[in-house]
Amino acid sequence: GENVEQHPSTLSVQEGDSAVIKCTYSDSASNYFPWYKQELGKRPQLIIDIRSNVGEKKDQRIAVTLNKTAKHFSLHITETQPEDSAVYFCAASTSGTYKYIFGTGTRLKVLA
């Protein structure tokens, strides 16, 4: 069946450094790729998303890139801060369907 692989499972960076999380999807029909941040004990919250007709999207310190040919998409966080520490989930979805496949999550720790 369809799946989304996410790497790494844990990531520790020094405050101010950049963090990159990568996902690979299998369903070529996927055309919508959101990223969620989940703080401890809270619900996952959407932080950025990208559609298949766009290669890159940026929102302040956060950016997402998409390579449709390779079926890869990545989350980039620059100038990391302690409040960026959380679990991040990627997902792949196909518009107009119920399908919403999540990655297994990345625990990001930003060390002060």
Next chain:
Amino acid sequence: SQTIHQWPATLVQPVGSPLSLECTVEGTSNPNLYWYRQAAGRGLQLLFYSVGIGQISSEVPQNLSASRPQDRQFILSSKKLLLSDSGFYLCAWTSTDTQYFGPGTRLTVL
């Protein structure tokens, strides 16, 4: 604007007891609705999804069931809880492409 409610927020239940968790969505119509379970420190396990009233699809066979009696109401139930049912239960909805999560119910089965 759309909002999603879940209750209760926390629940402690003995093994073998029944369960009913409720999710309601406001501000949208005919959403796709989802139930996820998240074990401590783990990812999101899709349990059920619904594309309309009375339409329920199960992703993982288990002792849980779901119902959608109204367009914006989604209920997760069990007749007899197991220890392994402990976790963080999240309801979510999708109206266009983006999925939004409810605040969750933390269930502890003792």
